[in-house]
Amino acid sequence: MRTGSGHAFHYQPGAGVTVESSSEADPAESALWLSGSVYAAVAVLNGFYPVHASAVAHNGQVHAFTGPSGAGKSTLVAGLGQRGLPLFCDDTMLLDLSDPARIIALPGHKRLKLTNEALALTGAAEQEPVGSDTGKSYALSRAGTAVQPLPLARLAFLEAGATCAVEPITGGERLLRLDDDHYTLAYYLEARQPRREELFKLRTRLAQQLDMARLIRPMDRGRFAESLDLAERLVRGNGQGVTG
Amino acid sequence: MELLVKARDRFSETEIDTEIVVMSLGSGDFFSLTGTARAIWELIDGTRGKDALVTDLAASYCIAEDEIEGEVGAFLDQLGRAGLLASG
Numbered sequence: 001m002r003t004g005s006g007h008a009f010h011y012q013p014g015a016g017v018t019v020e021s022s023s024e025a026d027p028a029e030s031a032l033w034l035s036g037s038v039y040a041a042v043a044v045l046n047g048f049y050p051v052h053a054s055a056v057a058h059n060g061q062v063h064a065f066t067g068p069s070g071a072g073k074s075t076l077v078a079g080l081g082q083r084g085l086p087l088f089c090d091d092t093m094l095l096d097l098s099d100p101a102r103i104i105a106l107p108g109h110k111r112l113k114l115t116n117e118a119l120a121l122t123g124a125a126e127q128e129p130v131g132s133d134t135g136k137s138y139a140l141s142r143a144g145t146a147v148q149p150l151p152l153a154r155l156a157f158l159e160a161g162a163t164c165a166v167e168p169i170t171g172g173e174r175l176l177r178l179d180d181d182h183y184t185l186a187y188y189l190e191a192r193q194p195r196r197e198e199l200f201k202l203r204t205r206l207a208q209q210l211d212m213a214r215l216i217r218p219m220d221r222g223r224f225a226e227s228l229d230l231a232e233r234l235v236r237g238n239g240q241g242v243t244g
Numbered sequence: 245m246e247l248l249v250k251a252r253d254r255f256s257e258t259e260i261d262t263e264i265v266v267m268s269l270g271s272g273d274f275f276s277l278t279g280t281a282r283a284i285w286e287l288i289d290g291t292r293g294k295d296a297l298v299t300d301l302a303a304s305y306c307i308a309e310d311e312i313e314g315e316v317g318a319f320l321d322q323l324g325r326a327g328l329l330a331s332g
Contacts, residue, residue, distance in 0.1 A: 170260075170261045171260050171261045171262065171263035171265075171276065171278070172260060172263045172265040172274060172276035173276075174260055174261075175258075175260065175265055175274065176274060196256075196267065196269050196272055197256050197269055200256045200258070200267045201256070204258040204260070204265075207258075207260050208258075208260060
């Protein structure tokens with residue numbers, strides 16, 4: 001894998017990842033790639049299915065939030081840390097699908113990547129900056145991290161809207177929503193090159209075994225606590241009877 | 245009479261909640277079938293042609309055949325254009 005900023009990453013099973021960087025390349029950016037895209041690509045090559053999601057753990061299960069970059073995944077799970085829900089993973093969630101009866105998620109990185117605004121909103125413990133020009137810092141969740149693989153309970157799709165609401169995703173839309181994942185899906189397709197039929201079977205399995213919902217909330221820092229209340233109720237109540 | 249037969253080598257299908265989702269293996273397009281569309285899809289089993297299908301569907305829904313004949317025909321045409329039907 002080559003970046004446009006002077007880094008190249010070579011992976012060989014059993015030998016690990018070798019990083020090649022030009023003299024002008026930012027070393028901190030290399031770490032960012034390693035913990036993101038390279039992490040997802042290596043996982044795919046080893047049989048795992050990556051989802052572009054951040055997640056918390058609760059009662060022995062994983063509750064994941066997905067959406068495009070900028071949707072607020074990291075900020076939400078950092079905020080849930082303030083409510084006592086430990087971080088499970090940030091940005092990339094790996095799924096182990098080897099047991100047909102259940103979907104197991106693997107715990108990810110121990111640190112979040114947050115903007116200054118997100119740090120202020122969530123109270124997460126700030127650490128060093130992420131690269132030189134990302135505008136983000138590494139941070140630790142106030143509730144710590146989960147370290148054991150756990151069954152995935154739900155995938156919630158983050159959406160912006162005027163009012164807070166949780167809506168279940170049902171029927172064929174469950175399959176279609178699994179098609180709108182981002183760079184992680186591209187890696188899976190590139191590495192595994194599944195036939196359409198195989199991909200359909202995989203998505204069918206995920207759609208049938210996972211609870212899915214859309215979590216709609218305003219992208220307004222003044223109403224962050226309100227959206228956090230809703231997300232917390234979704235996680236702690238396991239989705240039962242949650243309304244905006 | 246031409247029997248209606250699904251082109252089973254050209255699609256994958258699954259049931260999710262109350263919907264049947266069909267994916268064309270050729271185009272990758274998805275078709276979500278609910279209600280009467282699902283009922284029509286399930287009646288396409290290689291044993292009946294269009295007229296018999298209309299008769300059975302009309303009986304299921306307690307409705308006159310001539311009220312649904314046109315819509316059933318249009319739906320079958322759609323399935324055919326999507327490559328989901330084979331010649332019976």
